[in-house]
Amino acid sequence: MEQVIMVVDPAPDVGSDTLFLRQWSVPWHSHIVPIALSLVVAVVFLWGGVPVASHWALSWRAIENGRVMPLVLHVFAHGGWLHVLLNLSALLFLSAPLISRLGQPPLAWVRYLYMLIGSGISGGVLFLLVNRDSDASVLGISGAVFGLVAALTRVHPATGSLVSVRSQRTWLLVKFFVQNHLALFLLLAIMAVLSGRWIGLAWEAHLGGLLFGFFATPLYLERSDK
Numbered sequence: 449m450e451q452v453i454m455v456v457d458p459a460p461d462v463g464s465d466t467l468f469l470r471q472w473s474v475p476w477h478s479h480i481v482p483i484a485l486s487l488v489v490a491v492v493f494l495w496g497g498v499p500v501a502s503h504w505a506l507s508w509r510a511i512e513n514g515r516v517m518p519l520v521l522h523v524f525a526h527g528g529w530l531h532v533l534l535n536l537s538a539l540l541f542l543s544a545p546l547i548s549r550l551g552q553p554p555l556a557w558v559r560y561l562y563m564l565i566g567s568g569i570s571g572g573v574l575f576l577l578v579n580r581d582s583d584a585s586v587l588g589i590s591g592a593v594f595g596l597v598a599a600l601t602r603v604h605p606a607t608g609s610l611v612s613v614r615s616q617r618t619w620l621l622v623k624f625f626v627q628n629h630l631a632l633f634l635l636l637a638i639m640a641v642l643s644g645r646w647i648g649l650a651w652e653a654h655l656g657g658l659l660f661g662f663f664a665t666p667l668y669l670e671r672s673d674k
Contacts, residue, residue: 467597467620468541471606474548481557482543485564486536489589492524493532501525506572507585523568525587527647535589542596549608550668559668566664567595567657574656584648591653595661597624602665610669613662625658 492500506522526532543560550556571591575584601621604611611617632649640646 466605467601467617467624468545469605470545470603470608472545472548472608474544477553478544478547478556479540480553481547481560482540486540489524489526489532489536493526496525501527501587505585505587506575507583508576508580509583510585511576519569519572520565522572522585522587523565523589523592526589527587531588535593538593539589539596542593542600546596546599546603549603563595563599563661563664563668564592567598567660568592570595570660571650571653571655571657574659575650575652578652586650586653588650588653591650591657593657594625594654595657595664597621598658598661599665602662603669608669610666618662621658621662625654629654 496504504518504521504525506518510518526535543564546563547556547560550559568589568591571594572586575586575591598621601617602610629649629651636647636649
């Protein structure tokens, strides 16, 4: 059984006003790895709790203490119910359509994991560089999720092949990133007023993941002349 995701306008126009709807079939096996990853993240959150989140969080202090594994592990740890639910919802929504354009399994799964983990690590590295003189830490899969958003930006909405960096879809990605973060900052501000506690937004990790996904995608997709 295949899930068909339809684009609103079936014309092969890379300037479509959406980054997410597609006109191609998504086979059932494209959902396997994202679901498995979501279960892993859920288990880590439910059974690991605060101790695991604190130990896996990525920061300069962790790196200076010789702990480099948080560069990867921070992707799988989350700080609260809203955090993990939003991230896993986005992960499940974005992953299968991308995996379906990366070839046949298991190679498609390997490529997907490379892009996901690569985006997460790149987001973590940019976070560290921007916060070099700070004790701030980051955790969560959202940097990797933004890598998936950027990867889908490079995929033609009708043909599924690669589109140019200079496509209008690149502008749509920039617009989405800015609007998304304005909305997130507003939401966090409202939550801070209601709870009296400010929760930071790791935009640096989001941007780092987005850049990796945007530029790594051409390694695996055929170029489109459209």
